[in-house]
Amino acid sequence: MAGSVADSDAVVKLDDGHLNNSLGSPVQADVYFPRLIVPFCGHIKGGMRPGKKVLVMGIVDLNPESFAISLTCGDSEDPPADVAIELKAVFTDRQLLRNSCISGEKGEEQSAIPYFPFIPDQPFRVEILCEHPRFRVFVDGHQLFDFYHRIQTLSAIDTIKINGDLQITKLG
Structure with a gap:
């Protein structure tokens, strides 16, 4: 039941930086979802910094067209x-496109990958590791590509957006 009051109370932010799940057990979290x-x-x-990792686990929909995972500087529309x-991830072309958009200007799109890692109706694990010169992206434990930073103030990268044909099972 999406958007119900019970759902919105399932995770509560505490003052000590811990999260409580609906059963009341504390879990350490650096990212609040x-x-x-x-x-x-x-x-x-705290935004991104070298050594910090964002984890997205989910399941691709049964008949997917595409989905996107973005790290942004805030959530302004x-x-x-x-x-x-x-x-x-574009399923018709079996491509994993990467890009940035700074001050409304899209950068040069990258598309080269050794293989397309996503399968309809199957789970996946995407890890985006922030290093000093680049993001290093892993899918299901395999390094897929590097994406060199186009935004130099890493701490300003403080928002994750996910949309498209997938369900999210875990974020961290």
């Missing part, structure tokens, strides 16, 4: 927030 509903927008506590990296 209230609900895992697509389209999704969540805050990355007007003017649109800068996009540090957008990963867009």
